[in-house]
Amino acid sequence: MNAFTVCRQGSRCWQRWLSWTSLAPQPLQHCSPLQIPGVPTARGLTSKATAIRFSPASRSLFDEPLGIAVQGLGPRQEVTLRASLRDEAGELFEARARYRAADDGELDLARCPALPGGSFSGLEPMGLLWALQPRKAFWRLVKKDVQTPFRLQLEVLEGHGDDPGRLLAQAQHERAFLRDGVRRVPVREGRIRATLFLPPGQTPFPGVINIDGLGGGLCEHRASLLANHGFATLALAYYQYEDLIQKPDKLHLEYFEEAVNYMLQHTQVKGPGIGLLGYSKGGDLSLAMAAFLKNITAVASINGPVAITAFPLCYKDKTIPALLCDEKRVKVYDDNILDYSDICFDPFKAPGNQSLIPLEKAEAHLLLIAGQDDRIVNSKYFATEAFKYLQARGKENVQTLIYPGAGHCIDPPFSPFYPIGNHPIFHKRAVLGGELTAYSKAQVHAWLQILAFFHKHLNDK
Numbered sequence: 389m390n391a392f393t394v395c396r397q398g399s400r401c402w403q404r405w406l407s408w409t410s411l412a413p414q415p416l417q418h419c420s421p422l423q424i425p426g427v428p429t430a431r432g433l434t435s436k437a438t439a440i441r442f443s444p445a446s447r448s449l450f451d452e453p454l455g456i457a458v459q460g461l462g463p464r465q466e467v468t469l470r471a472s473l474r475d476e477a478g479e480l481f482e483a484r485a486r487y488r489a490a491d492d493g494e495l496d497l498a499r500c501p502a503l504p505g506g507s508f509s510g511l512e513p514m515g516l517l518w519a520l521q522p523r524k525a526f527w528r529l530v531k532k533d534v535q536t537p538f539r540l541q542l543e544v545l546e547g548h549g550d551d552p553g554r555l556l557a558q559a560q561h562e563r564a565f566l567r568d569g570v571r572r573v574p575v576r577e578g579r580i581r582a583t584l585f586l587p588p589g590q591t592p593f594p595g596v597i598n599i600d601g602l603g604g605g606l607c608e609h610r611a612s613l614l615a616n617h618g619f620a621t622l623a624l625a626y627y628q629y630e631d632l633i634q635k636p637d638k639l640h641l642e643y644f645e646e647a648v649n650y651m652l653q654h655t656q657v658k659g660p661g662i663g664l665l666g667y668s669k670g671g672d673l674s675l676a677m678a679a680f681l682k683n684i685t686a687v688a689s690i691n692g693p694v695a696i697t698a699f700p701l702c703y704k705d706k707t708i709p710a711l712l713c714d715e716k717r718v719k720v721y722d723d724n725i726l727d728y729s730d731i732c733f734d735p736f737k738a739p740g741n742q743s744l745i746p747l748e749k750a751e752a753h754l755l756l757i758a759g760q761d762d763r764i765v766n767s768k769y770f771a772t773e774a775f776k777y778l779q780a781r782g783k784e785n786v787q788t789l790i791y792p793g794a795g796h797c798i799d800p801p802f803s804p805f806y807p808i809g810n811h812p813i814f815h816k817r818a819v820l821g822g823e824l825t826a827y828s829k830a831q832v833h834a835w836l837q838i839l840a841f842f843h844k845h846l847n848d849k
């Protein structure tokens with residue numbers, strides 16, 4: 389399946405994306421030029437001609453392609469485009485790229501390759517977003533309040549110098565997480581601590597529970613973006629949030645079962661089954677839910693271990709122990725960055741197999757997504773061995789997607805690269821893995837596959 393033929397209910401934005409993949413080359417639909425008042429330059433002059441055009445004009449969704457063009461430059465004029473935004477902690481993220489305008493003075497990022505010497509090079513229409521990098525080392529772009537957008541600032545600077553040239557134009561654009569009409573509903577039902585996102589309209593929607601990785605709290609970014617594509621999506625917290633346990637020494641599957649039941653009883657969630665989207669620790673929890681609980685129709689696991697990790701998982705009279713790790717197997721790189729990729733025991737061999745999730749019990753369709761360079765979880769090995777394990781047991785309900793050059797963080801499309809961060813268990817500076825450009829492609833492809841997977845298996849009923 390071609391990545392770009394996936395979004396059945398593709399909204400307008402994905403049709404624009406399709407045009408970009410040269411499947412159907414079409415001119416970028418130019419919106420009316422942003423009326424950017426002449427920008428006062430260093431010498432007090434205004435450069436009236438240069439104009440930045442975004443498409444969509446002033447606001448787009450975070451996972452949506454964005455058309456960027458600059459008009460009114462001189463023929464083949466050399467300019468540097470600088471993109472920046474601040475996260476909710478005020479930390480600055482920046483990317484810059486060098487370009488040369490076309491003979492007619494137009495610079496369309498969908499057609500003009502970035503030249504060497506910037507944050508990226510080559511024909512990368514979205515490079516100024518996925519190449520954003522934090523001023524503060526090892527800082528991740530996370531969205532805690534999905535009701536507000538990131539405000540992207542774009543500047544056009546004269547020349548290709550290392551020092552910024554004369555400012556020729558600037559403009560702002562909002563990257564939002566909620567499409568108009570999508571409702572955000574805090575959920576405090578029974579023990580459940582979550583947020584439900586509902587698309588506009590009263591019809592029941594296919595339901596998905598999104599479970600994020602270790603770190604505690606309530607991460608809503610994937611769930612909000614998923615809701616924009618027509619799913620009723622529950623972002624589920626499971627520790628270190630409000631009155632949930634702060635430092636768990638085990639997790640109980642009954643809590644997650646309560647979330648499944650909450651979704652299935654909701655008037656706006658279409659049954660008979662729901663989907664699960666799990667990232668990292670959320671991946672192993674989602675697979676365990678599919679193995680032990682009913683009414684799970686489809687599970688997409690992003691770099692999710694196929695064994696229980698970090699804390700034992702209890703369900704009724706069963707307890708699955710956490711996968712054994714030997715921290716002594718950690719590798720230390722010269723700048724004291726740690727690589728934990730080899731510390732886990734093999735869950736397909738004793739004694740690690742006591743933590744293996746009985747995947748063969750799952751009736752759900754399983755989509756195992758792995759970054760080939762994941763240094764937190766040996767995702768590629770886990771996914772390929774799980775595929776063989778299930779095939780050997782006559783199960784045909786699993787597919788795997790392995791992304792060369794992607795590490796542990798496979799975030800929604802156009803997210804900045806986060807290759808080194810805090811290990812979520814050992815809380816030390818650890819390599820997460822991945823390579824910038826490959827990662828930027830993996831994000832898009834994986835997200836489209838996830839959307840197609842849920843549309844296929846949750847809408848076919």
Ligand SMILES: CCCCCCCC(=O)SCCNC(=O)CCNC(=O)[C@H](O)C(C)(C)COP(=O)(O)OP(=O)(O)OC[C@H]1O[C@@H](n2cnc3c(N)ncnc32)[C@H](O)[C@@H]1OP(=O)(O)O
Binds near residue numbers: 527528693713765
């Ligand atoms: C044995 C191996 C098996 C492992 C299997 C499973 C492994 C995983 O689940 S890995 C997945 C990690 N989790 C995720 O990606 C989910 C998203 N969450 C996160 O990325 C983090 O929780 C993150 C960055 C949002 C921190 O947010 P939050 O919990 O609000 O941070 P906060 O409580 O303020 O601070 C906690 C730490 O995170 C740091 N932190 C906070 N925000 C950020 C940020 N944006 N970027 C980087 N670090 C951050 C803080 O500096 C603090 O560091 P330290 O403990 O060294 O002082």
